[in-house]
Amino acid sequence: MPVRIATWNVNSIRARSGRVVDWLQRADIDVLALQEIKCRDDQFPAAAFEAAGYEVATHGFNQWNGVAVASRVGIADVELGFPGMPAFGKPLPDGTVPLEARAMAATVGDGIRVWSLYVPNGRDLADPHYPYKLAWLDRLRAATAERLAGNPDEPVALMGDWNVAPLDSDVWDMAVFEGSTHVSQPERDAFAAFETAGLTDVVRPLIPTGYTYWDYKQLRFPRNEGMRIDFVLASRAFADLVTGASIERNERKGDAPSDHVPVVVELDVESPLDDDRPMIF
């Protein structure tokens, strides 16, 4: 049995835990990296996941952002944030700025390292959130390069909502995005730097076109006016295991969808689930 790993910006896990868990089972997903859980750790609906056979590791902070990893093939060595991660927001009474909950890693299955990432939006080219976004991406790239230098053969994937559209064809109309975040050259350069650091987009070669996000407003989904901003960037060792991928466009349909859809990669490795499966032949 292959291992199926997905990433999904769920836009509040409390608002759609049923829908997410239902999809996990329907799509036969082993590991899910979630973004925008929009809750504290104690508010995460872990019971719904556990009832379906998934362990959960969460990194929530308040009503904003928040990431998590759900797995039915084990979770180990959870890491919250990354070395050098910039902070943003209102200073606390003691003058320090708290770190946002936008990045976590876990080792799943037989030694596969998965990062769940929610890259800062940037808001506007003139907003302080924009240089924060660029610095955040640069520090993540540096931390990733350093980790890869020490573990060149580690299968690792950086997956999540990157909030960058690397190609003009990743948005429905470049004219609409003139002067906006997500398509600026510094953002695209920051994204491309991960490829220079040795990571590759393992979905694009298999699924060359298609969006992963459609705004709730202005009938964007019915008009197919979307953006491709959710990616899986993988090390060589991870990329060599990838045998398939999908963008789950149907998950944008129906009742109370997230504005993002899941992106799935399938790996040619033995699932730990196989070990305790009874032999029936």
Next chain:
DNA sequence: ATGTCGCTTTGAAAGCGA
């Protein structure tokens, strides 16, 4: 149409973030 969501503060409606 800055046209929809989800969360929070607050006790119905507004602010924030995306």
